[in-house]
Amino acid sequence: MAKHSQSQPKYKRVLLKLSGEALMGEQEFGIDPKVLDRMALEIGALIGIGVQVGLVIGGGNLFRGAALNAAGMDRVTGDHMGMLATMMNGLAMRDALERSNIRTRVMSAIPMSGIVEHYDRRRALRDLKDGDVVIFCAGTGNPFFTTDSAACLRGIEIDADVVLKATKVDGVYSADPVKDPSAVKYETLTYDEVLDKKLGVMDLTAICLCRDQGMPVRVFNMNKSGALTRIVVGEAEGTLIE
Numbered sequence: 001m002a003k004h005s006q007s008q009p010k011y012k013r014v015l016l017k018l019s020g021e022a023l024m025g026e027q028e029f030g031i032d033p034k035v036l037d038r039m040a041l042e043i044g045a046l047i048g049i050g051v052q053v054g055l056v057i058g059g060g061n062l063f064r065g066a067a068l069n070a071a072g073m074d075r076v077t078g079d080h081m082g083m084l085a086t087m088m089n090g091l092a093m094r095d096a097l098e099r100s101n102i103r104t105r106v107m108s109a110i111p112m113s114g115i116v117e118h119y120d121r122r123r124a125l126r127d128l129k130d131g132d133v134v135i136f137c138a139g140t141g142n143p144f145f146t147t148d149s150a151a152c153l154r155g156i157e158i159d160a161d162v163v164l165k166a167t168k169v170d171g172v173y174s175a176d177p178v179k180d181p182s183a184v185k186y187e188t189l190t191y192d193e194v195l196d197k198k199l200g201v202m203d204l205t206a207i208c209l210c211r212d213q214g215m216p217v218r219v220f221n222m223n224k225s226g227a228l229t230r231i232v233v234g235e236a237e238g239t240l241i242e
């Protein structure tokens with residue numbers, strides 16, 4: 001960390017997307033406080049070198065609308081539950097960040113008066129400039145979307161330099177590396193290559209939005225200690241889609 005804290009960041013403002021499943025750690029469901037604390041440390045290292053950090057957190061560790069739908073629930077109700085799950089993860093992450101003395105604001109796409117603020121882009125920009133981490137919860141606020149799309153949307157809205165998608169694998173591969181051990185990792189890809197090859201690491205709505213708005217996306221493994229800082233200071237890590 002000492003080495004990186006002297007490094008000049010390549011990016012001034014990033015939108016970090018954490019999947020809900022990443023928060024489970026070794027558990028089957030829910031949130032592992034040890035994982036939250038480790039992520040708070042990694043995010044704190046970025047704040048420490050002057051990088052502005054917006055955060056979108058998934059909800060897949062708790063509920064996913066599509067899975068609830070497959071089990072018989074109305075899809076829109078399931079998606080509402082999924083978005084509420086991202087709120088719980090966001091509150092847990094704020095708690096971990098604040099315990100690490102990192103100023104944090106949570107904004108929700110769905111009004112939730114008395115718990116968190118409603119999403120306000122201009123306010124978020126002011127807070128980011130003040131060095132606060134801003135957590136954007138409840139996805140896009142609409143069913144039939146994912147938090148990957150929400151991350152790209154918020155990243156574009158706040159004029160982030162890059163969307164950083166933290167996941168469980170080391171980048172984008174020729175096939176799902178969890179299922180196919182012969183899959184080969186890409187260093188870089190264009191948006192159209194991701195779409196044409198149907199590479200399943202991010203949903204297509206999110207990729208199309210980034211392509212149309214020219215927002216680069218880097219997919220990387222958040223379980224690798226220091227990977228986030230290495231990316232932000234310009235070292236090769238994961239896969240860059242642009």
Ligand SMILES: Nc1ncnc2c1ncn2[C@@H]1O[C@H](COP(=O)(O)OP(=O)(O)O)[C@@H](O)[C@H]1O
Nearest residue numbers: 019060167168171172173175176178199200201
């Ligand atoms: N071509 C691919 N390259 C990398 N990962 C892939 C690919 N296709 C499918 N995946 C899977 O996508 C997952 C990453 O997506 P992520 O959004 O983090 O997970 P989830 O959709 O379960 O929340 C990886 O864990 C990996 O198993």
Ligand SMILES: O=c1ccn([C@@H]2O[C@H](COP(=O)(O)OP(=O)(O)O)[C@@H](O)[C@H]2O)c(=O)[nH]1
Nearest residue numbers: 020058059060065079082139140145146147
């Ligand atoms: O804009 C959004 C974002 C999320 N969701 C719901 O919230 C769930 C959790 O988000 P996601 O699956 O993206 O979480 P992750 O895979 O990142 O943990 C999704 O399955 C959807 O049901 C939604 O309806 N609209």
